[in-house]
Amino acid sequence: MDFRVFILAASTITVGLVELIVGGILPVIADDLGVTIGTAGQLITVFALVYAIAGPVLLSLTAKVERKKLYLITLAVFFIGNIMTYFSPTFSLLMIARIITSMSAALVIVLSLTITARIVAPTLRAKALGYIYMGISSSLVLGVPLGIIITDSFGWRTVFLGIAILSIGSFILIAVFLEKIPTGEVQPLSAQIKALGNKKIVFAHLATMFMLAGHYTVYAYFTPFLETNLQLNQYWISIFYFLFGIAAVSGGAFGGELANRIGSAKSILIILGAFALVLFALPYSTFSVPLFIVVMMVWGALSWSLAPPQQDYIIQTDPVSSDIHQSFNNSALQIGIALGSGIGGVVLEHTESVTSTATIGSAVVVIAFVCAVISLSMFPRTALNPKTNETDCD
Structure with missing residues (x-):
């Protein structure tokens, strides 16, 4: 399998972690920011809603941007969103940061899928996309226990600092190993x-x-x-x-x-x-x-x-x-x-x-x-x- 597919899959794991990792630490976040658990749960609700809309919309709006360049820009925005989350002193600012990370995560996932389909041979396409989906599902279901462990040891904000650091790793790997990819039909x-x-x-x-x-x-x-x-x-x-x-x-x-x-x-x-x-x-x-x-x-x-x-x-x-x-x-x-x-x-x-x-x-x-x-x-x-x-x- 093309090594670049595993790099893209790793990126999907990184950006996928940010969505549901808050699920296991909602009580801690709610207590720290002085809101109810039900209110804190809207951090998941808003993220998913923005994600659902942002994916196809952003893909269409950025159709003329070279794919590698767009991927790197989006990862940079994702990094900024997680740093904002780490420093957010209020629930309102945290929600704004979640919206930024949601939009950027949605575009990274869609780009990972479309780029993967273009860089592998047609006979390997389904298998390659399977690795991407495995990265997505793994991040969604395993992010929660990781968030609990990190929060219990270092505090909930450290979770998002860690994700920001991982996104730097993804940025470097994409910049080094992925060649320029021209825009395709969207x-x-x-x-x-x-x-x-x-x-x-x-x-x-x-x-x-x-x-x-x-x-x-x-x-x-x-x-x-x-x-x-x-x-x-x-x-x-x-x-x-x-x-x-x-x-x-x-x-x-x-x-x-x-x-x-x-x-x-x-x-x-x-x-x-x-x-x-x-x-x-x-x-x-x-x-x-x-x-x-x-x-x-x-x-x-x-x-x-x-x-x-x-x-x-x-x-x-x-x-x-x-x-x-x-x-x-x-x-x-x-x-x-x-x-x-x-x-x-x-x-x-x-x-x-x-x-x-x-x-x-x-x-x-x-x-x-x-x-x-x-x-x-x-x-x-x-x-x-x-x-x-x-x-x-x-």
Whole structure:
């Protein structure tokens, strides 16, 4: 495999860490800045929402900028955002810093994917992109326990100083090993918006969004959940997050294998149905730590198992616009994270019971299941090929 792919994957890990690493240290941040945990949870909500919008928009706005130069500029902005986070004395300034890091992280991830697809041979493209996605998922699920460990030893601000230092390493590697890459063809925003005319795929995007919303209704507040229900200290909480992360990283392989065996459509319904049940059962398993660990790891594995069958389903449904729809599906994922962390915050504010997040999260996943059923029940429509103006059957 081209060494440059691993450099790009390493960059995605660095920028991916910043999104959810605050999830495990929300109580510490809230206490330091004098806000409630629910308010602090909006650091995840706003980041994900800005990320979802910024990715396709910034890619279109910077379409004429040489790719390596743009990558380095974006990493520099990402560095500045993390330094701002480190020095932020108030919650408002911290939120501004999160917006800056969110926009820059979104562009780095999109650039990593598009550059990878261009620098490797077509026969290795899928495998190379797999490394990039592995970097993204690893950073999202393993960043939380790393944040807890670093915060417990050095304070929460050191987490973002460390990410800033890592971004310098990524900057140097990209500057040295990546050659100049000319701009390629980027779909204008108007074409991206028109692609949403396929209602069958729109409901698939909604299924992704509501599944992640249900997941993050609980996961964004998993630290107080563990503190309340299992009375765990920070050390054991970090262990539980690592176990969850290991299960989550393996979830993609499980989802892909399941889709290969029984098909994408059945896999989507099975995963969503099982996910709703596991979330609902989560608080009822806390009476036994071993049982809770099993349920938690099943939850973790299912949390990232939807992506492979969902992406395969999207490609099969609308091959002409599959690239655009995969971009939208990634945005739907981020909106789901924002929506879920927001819902969890509202639940905490109104019920004052972190245990209730699991019940509400399960109900949100049921909505995702309904959206998937609607999508799967629709007949494939005829898609218009934008290059030939001829119709292709989905």
